Amino acid sequence: MDTSQKKILIVGASMGGLRAAEQLRSAGWDGAIEVIGDEIHPPYNRPPLSKEILTDEAMDTAAALGKLAFRLKRSMADVSITTGNGAVAADLAAGTVTLADGSEKAYDGLVVATGIRPRRLDIPDAAGGRHVVRTIEDSLALRAKLVPGARVAVIGAGFIGCEVAATAIQNGCSVTLIEGGKGPMHRPLGATVAAAFRKRLQDRGITCLEGAHAAGFEVASSEGQQLAAVLLHDGRRIEADVVIEAIGSIPNTEWLAGNGLDLTDGVLTDQHLRVIGAENVVAVGDIARYPDPRWAAEARRVEHWATPGDTAKTAARSLLSQLAGGQAPEPCRALPNFWSDQFGLRITGMGAPALAEDHRVLEGDLADIDAGVAVGYYAGQRLVGFLSAGLSAKRVLELRAELEAAPVPA
Ligand SMILES: Cc1cc2nc3c(=O)[nH]c(=O)nc-3n(C[C@H](O)[C@H](O)[C@H](O)COP(=O)(O)OP(=O)(O)OC[C@H]3O[C@@H](n4cnc5c(N)ncnc54)[C@H](O)[C@@H]3O)c2cc1C
Known part of the structure; x- marks a missing residue:
């Protein structure tokens, strides 16, 4: 496919938008990529916002950006990032997005990466x-x-x-x-x-x-x-x-209204992150509601830091194969995982504990979490998730490998 005259538009200039652009380049897209964001800042990392940023009295916007702004990879050099001018509407049949300043952007492929806002x-x-x-x-x-x-x-x-x-x-x-x-x-x-x-x-x-x-x-x-x-x-x-x-949160889907999409809770996609009901449109990150074949459960959104990167890998390849009229890549099978830091304790979760009917303490004692605990989550007999706190990184990786290897029902 000659992509030199074609353009992929990414709406949302945060982690999901950035990872999507990186993955498009690494999957071989050499056409134009334009990222559109409504915040005035370049893409930045959010987890420290509820942690170290709140503890530092000397912190101001410049210092925060110095700590949080993502470093752009070399492959991003010719990716255009426009901030402070978000999308207000889209006509997916016509392949256009309207921005807050009234301008219109035409695209060949579209990545939805507008995330969520607090309820x-x-x-x-x-x-x-x-x-x-x-x-x-x-x-x-x-x-x-x-x-x-x-x-x-x-x-x-x-x-x-x-x-x-x-x-x-x-x-x-x-x-x-x-x-x-x-x-x-x-x-x-x-x-x-x-x-x-x-x-x-x-x-x-x-x-x-x-x-x-x-x-x-x-x-x-x-x-x-x-x-x-x-x-x-x-x-x-x-x-x-x-x-x-x-x-809780509200997905930022308003700009997609009127296109016949399922926007019930985020943007519904198939397991390849292709937005259902639209051509050449994929979704990534917190806004994507996608079915994970691993859990054979309903499509759901995953609001974790790892999700933008994981979904972008599949979404970029899906979009490029759609544009080229080819086969969809493998479904997104990344294991959901998150961490949280509270009073110096690293808490990690992986899999889908929320789907469990039962949980069992496998290591340590919940009466002394700081000494290290691991909890297994089960749907019937099937292991679907782990929670760990205070365990070594090596042990967390072992738990992850165990969960990755857990049998998936046919
Ligand atoms: C305070 C905080 C702490 C967190 N801590 C952790 C943690 O410890 N561990 C963990 O695993 N995860 C954590 N997370 C979650 C993680 O940061 C998110 O999962 C991740 O930021 C999702 O990235 P995203 O790009 O999908 O969405 P977002 O980061 O929400 O980015 C979406 C971007 O799109 C923009 N946008 C919205 N509407 C429009 C529009 N119409 N046009 C253009 N742009 C638009 C938004 O302003 C935003 O810039 C935390 C999140 C927060 C907020």
Whole structure:
């Protein structure tokens, strides 16, 4: 195929967009690649936003970018990256995307890499005290508030909520974790493991409120938006100067509306990351909802750092084979995996623990997580995931190899 006059447009200039461009080049695409992003920054790494960026008083935008911006590979030299001008609409039948400034981009192939944004509580008031953590700006605005003595309420006890709670108390704040569900990281890890992590957070001074939901905010003065307290559904009042809403995410799909795609939760693709219902369009990263043949389960999104790279490998090859009218490559079979750092402990998860019906402690004791634990997750007799904490990198790799080798039902 003569690609010299053809163009692939990548919408989303973060990790997924960057990895897609790299993979297109490494798969042999020598036509034009244009990456479009709505943030004003070049692509940067997000995990430190809920960890070290929140601890450094001297941190500003330039310093944060210095730490977080991805170094561009040599193969990216002629890839155009436009920031601060996101996509607002697309006509996939015509092969065009409209940007915020009104300009239109035509493409031969399209990569959807617009990720997710934090879900917000549907409660008015106290805008001045309410925070989320997704961007450099979010993290720097929050860091300025996480000062010694600040009363912090974290709403939502997923990984990001737990990380921010741990960081805030280490900064000298008092911290209440309003869990919402059945315990820290309960949804992916299950009740027993969640209870052990709750105890670990409590032992370090965090007040954990099980099954509590925020129902309102009290402001400090009638005209002000300064926060005074979080009001819980059961009438309790939690005094707070700062609130972090960590209650999940919303995929950034609005710009794709009107094209007949399944945008129920992200962008539905087949197992080759090809967007279902469109020609020459693939999706990567947090926004892609794809079926993993390993689990023989429904398509799902995987919001982990490894996902943009893993999905980009398959998506780039799928797109190029579609453009050339060839066969689809192998399905994406990368093992989902994530890590979280809390109070100096590295927690890693792999596989699909959320699909398990049962879990068993295989190594160590949940009463002493810091001494090292491994938990196996099972759907019936089948091993579907591992959680480890405090284990050596070598041991984590061994667990990973064991899970990779676990039999897949026919
Ligand atoms: C605070 C934080 C901590 C994390 N920590 C960990 C961790 O410890 N371990 C782990 O495994 N994972 C972690 N993650 C998850 C990991 O960072 C994500 O999975 C990864 O960033 C996903 O990359 P992405 O490119 O798919 O999506 P995103 O990073 O969301 O990038 C999407 C980009 O597209 C842009 N965009 C949106 N709409 C448009 C539009 N219409 N036009 C153009 N651009 C648009 C967005 O602004 C953004 O720049 C963390 C995430 C966060 C936010």
